[in-house]
Amino acid sequence: MKIYNYIWGIIPPHFNDWLRYKIVPNNNKYNKNLLKIKKVFVFICADYANMGDIAITFSQIKFFENNFPEYKVIPHLINDIYRDMKSLKGIVNKDDIITIIGGGNNGSLYPGIEFCRLFVIQNFTDNLIVSFPQSISLSASFTGRKILRKMKNVYGKQKHLVLCARETSTYKVYKEIFKNNKALLIPDIVFYDTDNRGIFELKKKDSILICRRNDAECKISNEFWKSVENTCKQYQTVIYQDTVLNKSYTDFESQCKDLNHMMNCYRKIGMVITDRLHGMIFSYITGTPCIVFHSATDKICRSYDWIKECNFIFLLNHENIDEFASALDCVSHIKKIKYADLGGYFEMLSVCIRKELNELRK
Numbered sequence: 001m002k003i004y005n006y007i008w009g010i011i012p013p014h015f016n017d018w019l020r021y022k023i024v025p026n027n028n029k030y031n032k033n034l035l036k037i038k039k040v041f042v043f044i045c046a047d048y049a050n051m052g053d054i055a056i057t058f059s060q061i062k063f064f065e066n067n068f069p070e071y072k073v074i075p076h077l078i079n080d081i082y083r084d085m086k087s088l089k090g091i092v093n094k095d096d097i098i099t100i101i102g103g104g105n106n107g108s109l110y111p112g113i114e115f116c117r118l119f120v121i122q123n124f125t126d127n128l129i130v131s132f133p134q135s136i137s138l139s140a141s142f143t144g145r146k147i148l149r150k151m152k153n154v155y156g157k158q159k160h161l162v163l164c165a166r167e168t169s170t171y172k173v174y175k176e177i178f179k180n181n182k183a184l185l186i187p188d189i190v191f192y193d194t195d196n197r198g199i200f201e202l203k204k205k206d207s208i209l210i211c212r213r214n215d216a217e218c219k220i221s222n223e224f225w226k227s228v229e230n231t232c233k234q235y236q237t238v239i240y241q242d243t244v245l246n247k248s249y250t251d252f253e254s255q256c257k258d259l260n261h262m263m264n265c266y267r268k269i270g271m272v273i274t275d276r277l278h279g280m281i282f283s284y285i286t287g288t289p290c291i292v293f294h295s296a297t298d299k300i301c302r303s304y305d306w307i308k309e310c311n312f313i314f315l316l317n318h319e320n321i322d323e324f325a326s327a328l329d330c331v332s333h334i335k336k337i338k339y340a341d342l343g344g345y346f347e348m349l350s351v352c353i354r355k356e357l358n359e360l361r362k
Contacts, residue, residue, distance in 0.1 A: 013112040017082035018119070026086040034072075034091040040064045041088070042075040043120045044101045044113065045252075049245035051262050052190070052278025054255045056102045059189045060132055064099075067350040071097065075252060081116050085123060095361070097353065098124045102132030102166065102189045104277070104299055107151070108144035109137035118154045125158060128356050133166035133186045135299040136173050148177075156180045160360055162352065167302030182356070186349050187306045187342050190278060194285045194339065202287070202312070202337050205270035207237040211279040214242075217296045220275050224319040228273060231325050235332060236270055243278050271331050277303055284313055289331045291316060291324065309340040
């Protein structure tokens with residue numbers, strides 16, 4: 001056993017934050033007048049500049065503003081969870097809804113975020129808690145097994161926890177492992193931001209955006225990417241823009257500004273080549289033709305299943321430059337775009353939340 005795993009087993013992620021939560025007095029950040037109104041809390045919002053995760057925050061807020069207008073939506077950054085928890089608990093009523101951000105951070109891949117999720121669940125046992133559409137990763141390592149045991153213990157004790165999976169593989173895990181909790185299969189919440197439906201004329205644009213990963217989830221080789229870039233340059237001008245920026249945030253206004261800037265970039269581009277899930281989703285919601293490659297996890301392939309009926313997003317599973325060139329030629333000749341219809345799934349989520357609220361009030 002590596003010394004890291006041994007130390008991790010004794011001192012888990014955020015232990016210092018948890019200890020500070022236990023010792024430091026209430027910071028009274030939130031006004032007690034909030035007790036008088038209905039609230040939805042969006043917990044564990046990204047304070048890092050992953051535009052995909054930030055888009056999840058704002059799509060989740062938009063979902064509640066549209067479907068639960070009688071509730072005030074209060075988002076909360078992940079970095080403030082422990083220091084603000086005492087103040088937060090002082091303004092929460094039993095009728096309030098606790099939500100946890102969607103994304104791909106459920107399980108052992110990002111243990112620090114999972115421990116924040118567990119911390120939130122443990123502190124609101126009397127409320128409805130909805131974990132928005134997630135992808136789960138569970139490692140068979142010592143650390144992974146320890147996290148899973150903790151998850152089973154905490155999730156299992158929360159009778160009013162709804163787990164939303166954004167693809168079938170995660171949904172299967174939820175149904176098999178967390179049998180005490182309600183599980184739903186719902187698309188990534190950023191798909192909710194798609195205002196367009198039906199078929200639309202595609203305006204011709206003269207550049208290609210390449211958005212590629214550079215982290216543990218990257219699976220496409222640098223050599224193949226070079227071939228992709230060279231092929232693209234034969235068609236149009238190539239620009240580069242990742243969905244992750246090199247900055248951090250302390251407020252939601254700055255996040256909103258940067259996210260809107262990126263969405264405008266996607267709207268103005270001719271097509272997108274990417275191996276990022278939200279590179280694909282941003283393309284979809286802005287009506288921008290896209291070729292997407294697989295990554296080290298199955299979340300892209302499984303999420304693509306939601307939109308495979310559309311005609312302007314192409315998924316490639318192999319590093320084959322001839323296959324890519326053929327897809328690029330098809331994309332460049334698209335004249336009309338057709339969306340998939342996902343509205344019913346989000347309606348199902350809204351109905352489920354109201355039903356669970358009614359059950360809780362009995």
